Amino acid sequence: MTRRTPTPPTSRRTRRAAQRTARQAARERELARSRGGWNLPGSPLVWLSVAGVAVAAVIVGVLLFVNRPANAQAINAPILTSPPELVSGRTLGKADAPVTIDVWADFQCPGCGQFTRLVAPQIVDNYVTPGKAKIVYHDYAFLGQESVDAAVAARCAEQQGKFWAYHDYLFANQSGENQGAFSRDRLLQIAAAVDLDKTAFTSCLDDPATLQAVQAETQQGYQQGITGTPTIYVNGVKQDSYDYPTVSASIDAALGTGSPSPSTSGATPTPSPSPTPAGSPTPSGS
Amino acid sequence: MTGLRERRLGLVIAGLALAGLLISIYLTLTKLSGTLPVCGPLGGCETVDASQWSEILGIPTAAFGILYSAVAGVLGLAWWRNGDRRALLAAYAMGLAGLLVEAFLVYLQLFVIHAVCVWCAAYGATVILGWLVVVLALRRSPA
Numbered sequence: 374m375t376r377r378t379p380t381p382p383t384s385r386r387t388r389r390a391a392q393r394t395a396r397q398a399a400r401e402r403e404l405a406r407s408r409g410g411w412n413l414p415g416s417p418l419v420w421l422s423v424a425g426v427a428v429a430a431v432i433v434g435v436l437l438f439v440n441r442p443a444n445a446q447a448i449n450a451p452i453l454t455s456p457p458e459l460v461s462g463r464t465l466g467k468a469d470a471p472v473t474i475d476v477w478a479d480f481q482c483p484g485c486g487q488f489t490r491l492v493a494p495q496i497v498d499n500y501v502t503p504g505k506a507k508i509v510y511h512d513y514a515f516l517g518q519e520s521v522d523a524a525v526a527a528r529c530a531e532q533q534g535k536f537w538a539y540h541d542y543l544f545a546n547q548s549g550e551n552q553g554a555f556s557r558d559r560l561l562q563i564a565a566a567v568d569l570d571k572t573a574f575t576s577c578l579d580d581p582a583t584l585q586a587v588q589a590e591t592q593q594g595y596q597q598g599i600t601g602t603p604t605i606y607v608n609g610v611k612q613d614s615y616d617y618p619t620v621s622a623s624i625d626a627a628l629g630t631g632s633p634s635p636s637t638s639g640a641t642p643t644p645s646p647s648p649t650p651a652g653s654p655t656p657s658g659s
Numbered sequence: 660m661t662g663l664r665e666r667r668l669g670l671v672i673a674g675l676a677l678a679g680l681l682i683s684i685y686l687t688l689t690k691l692s693g694t695l696p697v698c699g700p701l702g703g704c705e706t707v708d709a710s711q712w713s714e715i716l717g718i719p720t721a722a723f724g725i726l727y728s729a730v731a732g733v734l735g736l737a738w739w740r741n742g743d744r745r746a747l748l749a750a751y752a753m754g755l756a757g758l759l760v761e762a763f764l765v766y767l768q769l770f771v772i773h774a775v776c777v778w779c780a781a782y783g784a785t786v787i788l789g790w791l792v793v794v795l796a797l798r799r800s801p802a
Contacts, residue, residue, distance in 0.1 A: 418797070421748055425755030432756065433763045440711050549711040 448562050451545035453494045455537035463536050466507025472627045475606040477513040477594050480523035480543045481550050485603045488615045489544040495617050512587050513594040513602050519555040524587040526560040529577035538567040668796040669739025676732030679785035683724030690719035706774035754790030761786045
């Protein structure tokens with residue numbers, strides 16, 4: 374008969390090794406505890422980190438999407454368009470209208486966009502269509518290359534009798550400044566949208582005379598003291614602001630009616646008739 | 660239970676969040692009123708403020724900072740008052756997301772807009788430091 378030994382490690386060396394291992398394990402447990410939540414995996418920190426990174430990725434993705442280059446965006450059609458029957462070159466309205474509203478603008482300027490989308494339609498309804506006033510557009514292309522390119526393109530549309538349609542499209546498609554909203558491709562797409570002859574349009578774009586005309590008019594605006602856009606003149610009187618109450622009050626004053634028009638919201642004092650700046654009254658558009 | 664001493668870090672988190680809150684309120688108000696933030700000699704605010712990245716779907720980007728800092732401040736205070744570790748964990752996840760988004764915004768300023776706005780940088784500092792304090796607080800408070 375042989376005697377069985379249930380616990381084999383009996384030597385002193387083996388016992389010490391076992392104690393060492395146990396001490397080490399205890400130390401590691403203590404260390405992990407002292408680290409707070411860092412004993413991975415199984416810690417909620419893992420999942421929270423993944424969630425944090427995922428949320429950040431979604432936010433950055435949304436940011437990139439809403440700010441994607443204008444080139445990737447479709448051409449927007451303008452909500453309100455200038456009435457074609459009143460169009461004559463860069464003038465909108467009847468030639469014999471007693472009041473002339475000169476608008477100096479840059480196709481990239483956000484304020485000009487606001488004026489075109491929100492204020493000009495009211496002026497057209499209340500004064501231009503009834504034959505009381507006419508609007509004349511002037512280039513003040515000062516916000517960079519795409520301002521100049523857009524102004525050149527609008528003049529090329531004018532050669533085909535579509536300045537105002539093109540103008541409305543440009544303001545409906547503003548997107549940042551010099552970031553591709555008015556790249557050549559986009560300008561050609563807008564030309565197609567307003568049904569321009571592509572060959573004539575393209576050769577006009579490349580004609581240095583068109584560029585010179587834009588630059589000359591911008592220079593003229595600068596010389597007559599324009600420093601920002603939109604700058605509005607009513608019968609040669611520079612307006613303090615481009616909001617509807619200001620401009621309509623000036624038109625009423627020029628018409629001699631003095632009464633506010635139906636859609637005037639809120640009274641704004643009429644700008645005092647200050648002497649017109651050097652070079653005014655502004656010439657009418659071509 | 661973590662001692663009050665460790666939980667004081669919650670006050671640091673809330674203090675940084677308060678600084679972030681004030682900066683983001685200022686930037687939001689200037690954006691909404693159409694004025695430019697006072698920028699100091701460094702400049703750059705005007706360019707950043709005028710860039711397309713200063714708005715997200717018509718909402719000033721800084722307005723999201725108000726929301727972020729308000730929540731971060733509440734979480735910091737919750738940790739300080741109650742020692743509720745869940746507040747700290749939520750602040751950790753939110754802070755990590757904030758940190759990464761902030762890194763993206765810094766990238767935009769440096770390489771896309773080519774202008775750095777000192778207010779935006781200060782706000783980013785509150786986000787980054789806030790998150791680091793959260794990490795420190797987590798390490799000091801056992802699970």
